[in-house]
Amino acid sequence: MGIEKSAVKHDPYAVLKIPEFRLFVLARLSLTLALQIQSVIVGWQIYDLTQDPLALGLIGLAEAIPSIIVALYAGHVADSTSRKKIIITCVLVLLVCSSALLVYSFNIHQSMAVLGTIPIYSVIFLSGIARGFFGPATFSFMPQLLPDKTWYINAVSWSSTTWQGASVAGPAIGGLLYGFFGVQASYSADVGLTLMALLFFFLIAAKPLPENTQRLPIKESLLSGIRFVFNNQVILSAISLDLFAVLFGGAVALLPIFASEILHTGPQGLGFLRAAPALGSVAMAVYITHHPIKIDAGKKMLLCVAGFGVCMILFGLSTNFYFSLLLLGLSGVFDSISVIIRSTLMQTLTPEHMKGRVSSVNNIFVGSSNEIGSFESGAVAKLMGVVSSVVFGGCMTLLVVGITAFKADKLRKLNL
Known part of the structure; x- marks a missing residue:
């Protein structure tokens, strides 16, 4: 590569x-922007058409179910097939999904009268399948672009910074496009950015699969990732902490309701609310890139997840738009630390030939927890009310942190 390994330090x-x-980062930036724009528009459009918080939760469920169903097989495929081919195929499917949403958005009210929201949920379901394969493939492909493991912390930090940066811009762009130019312009931007991601991924050379001394039957291969995670207390406890914190603590699915009925902003305000957590996350990710976390990483992770829960409780009670933005930004700061520590642990502790399968287990427990958490938020909001739902979720997050801190002594004592 012509770069000294010591330079990473x-x-x-x-x-x-x-x-x-760099091409990988640009591809992730483009695709994440596209998906974030799409998420904002679909959420606002569904709520505008149905006025039902449960309908918002069903968006997450429609994406999570197929992702979970294919996850283990996707991990097996990522460890046995060209990872670049998987990525290209997935992005092509996502491009089809974006194009379908754009087409359906024309004469939406006439289409709704005949077909309802089923086509939108169907497209989200298909995109969930693609994202189920995309996650393990990109997780295991990224290390193949690096000289060795000494680059992992630096790469994970920049990968997280890129994702979070796109998550800052994506919702804001989506909300502004929707508010000022309409739904067709928003979905057109989604399609264009997905095309850019496809081009950047295409320009990266394919990499050979890591050597694997174990040739397992497909059933054993599928289960080996689960066994690896459950036999490693540090990885298991880190995944479990993020799983339950996001499952109960997230309020993203309900932001259209907060924007519309509690904070009294339009789609533009929704875009800024969606961007606030990512803005906090990218600021912290950039800081960690320059100042890596090494000492008391486990304790800091536990404290930050607790801080995330407190932010969610206060956000649920807030009726001030700017205070809500601040709380969401702080929640992103806390969440970023947890994500970077967990991702670094998984990259470092997982053998190269098992990264796809271990990543698939992570996607089942954490990757899909955002979508399942969206359904949980929508369902609880339907039963308890929007504010009570968010406050309840934040309290459950604090409970999970307490249990994890008590049970997972290796995580609590973790240093990087």
Whole structure:
């Protein structure tokens, strides 16, 4: 690569000097922008058409179910098939989904009268399948772009920064496009950005699969990732902490209701609310890139997840738009630390030939928890009310942190 390994220890930008990693970052940036724009528009459109909080929760469920169903097989495929081919195929499917939403958005009210929201949920279901395969493939493909493991923390930090940065811009862009130019312009931007991601991924050379001394039957291969995670207390406890915190603590699915009925803003305000957590996350990710977390990483992770729960409780009680933005931004700061620590642990502790399968287990427990958490939020909001739902979720997050801190002593004592 022409880059000294020791540079990683001193240069926070060292990994960006690798041309293929830069293409990977640009591809993730483009695709994440597209998906965030799509998420904002679909959420606002569904609530505008149905006025039902449960309908918002069903968006997450429609994406999570197929992702969970294919997860284990997707991990097996990522460890036995060209990872670049999987990524290209998934992005092509996502491009079809974006195009379908754009087409359906024309004469939406006439289409709704005949077909209802079923086509929208069907497209989200298909995209869930693609994202179920995309996650393990990209998780295991990224390390192949690096010289060795000494680059992992730097790469994970920049990958997280890129994702979070796109998550800052994506919702704001989506809300502004929807508010000022309409739904067709928003979905057109979604399609264009997905095309850009496809091009960037295409320009990265395919990599050979890591050597694997174990040739397992497909059933054993599917189960080996689960066994690896459940036999590693540090990875298991980190995944479990994030799972339950996001499952109970997230309020993203209900933001259209907060924007419309509690904070009294339009789609533009919704875009900023959606962007606030990611803005906090990207700020913290950039900081961690320059100042990696090493000492008391486990304790800091536990404290930050607790801080996330407190932010959710206060957000649920807030009726001030700017205070709500601040709380969501702080929740992103806390969440970023947890994500980077967990991702670094998984990359470092997982053998190369098992990264796809271990990532698939992570996607089942954490990757889909956002979508399942969206359904949980919508369902609880239907039963208890919107504010009570968010406050309840934050309290459950604090309970999970307490249990994890008591039970998972290895995580509590973790240093990186």
